Amino acid sequence: MKIVADENIPLLMECFGAMGEVVALPGRSISPEDVQDADALLVRSVTKVSRQLVENSSLKFVGTATAGFDHIDRDYLASQGIAFSHAPGCNATAVVEYVLAALDILAERDGFELRDRRVGIIGKGQVGGRLYRMMERLGVDVCACDPLLESNEDSRDDARYVSVDQLIECSDIICLHTPLTMDGPYPTHYLIGEQQLRAMKPGTVLINAGRGPVIDNAALKQCLSERDDLTVVLDVWEHEPDADPELMAQVDIATPHIAGYSLDGKIRGTEMIYKALCQHFGLPARVRLPAITPLPVLKQMKFSEGTSFSTTCSKAIRSVYDIRRDDAVMRKGLMGAEEPQRRLTFDRLRKDYPERREFSTLRVELKNCAAELTDVFQALQFKIGDEL
């Protein structure tokens, strides 16, 4: 079997090496010639899997080790009988932790308590659903907009669903977690445009960790030049990897599409397409990825009695993931850089992203601390107790 794969898929050789020839290539440059005689193509989000790439190839399987699949022409693959698989939810926890890490920094900077804010989540799927439940457990007032979920009797739950307009009207913090869609009953392209931006309450925090074009970036730039009360966190940008440096200068936290980049989430993505490929070709899935996942650098933190509530949570969150580093590195690398350097740097920051682990890899010891603190750490998915 010949497998062509994005070189940025972690544990590629460990998983697929024994199956045949594995050709690892930069995702953006995978060409029709590369896949012509391949049996399987494994990508991440930067490879456009279009008719033009795939036609005249011998491909039987395409897998993307990502949650999103707007880079895949699934209709064309289906028309050619080419199987397709993605990795739903693989990095949802990482994105939720990205949102929490951003809110932790902003709460300290702007002097607010998350519990005093209403959070509105647009797109309540793998990411938005986890975020919704976490906010509930943290005692935060939360509502969601997801007309597809709401209108589906099988998936509807007792969450508080509202329309986009209602959500914008009532939320202090707006989190975007929809896929990018151009058609269907509820397309998300430019879901947040001039009108929605204008309607946001004074002081709204807007976070986009879904896909760049869900916000009209030109409208956002214009809006931010007119009102300075909005706080914006952008992980995703229109025209990636060409993130607009002027917009970057206007937003409060800027990162290069790494919200889902925990090592745990990336490895889960590899594991999901590995299993799907094995199933498709009738091969045994022998590799056990948890067994070859590295141990976290930081395994345990102990807090002294009397440490304040918010200091304790912030210290734990920032020890695992300090989003300020990602923001600083992006600004340093991209501000003032010319094309094509800017695009190259955006991609390099993603390729060389340092190891980041999920909260659940850190054990937190809370001797003689308030029970409420234990509840909060549990809600955030940290391990509790002294095992070492």
Ligand SMILES: NC(=O)c1ccc[n+]([C@@H]2O[C@H](COP(=O)([O-])OP(=O)(O)OC[C@H]3O[C@@H](n4cnc5c(N)ncnc54)[C@H](O)[C@@H]3O)[C@@H](O)[C@H]2O)c1
């Ligand atoms: N920044 C990152 O690193 C990163 C990581 C993971 C996922 N993503 C992006 O985030 C998206 C969401 O991820 P997910 O894993 O939760 O996907 P998902 O498919 O599980 O959930 C998406 C939800 O959005 C809802 N939705 C669709 N159109 C909508 C609309 N017009 N208004 C409101 N809701 C709508 C769907 O019904 C669904 O419940 C992915 O498609 C991907 O593009 C980004």
Ligand SMILES: O=C(O)[C@H](O)[C@H](O)COP(=O)(O)O
């Ligand atoms: O859709 C996803 O899963 C994410 O956007 C993913 O983290 C993108 O990462 P990439 O495939 O570009 O490495």
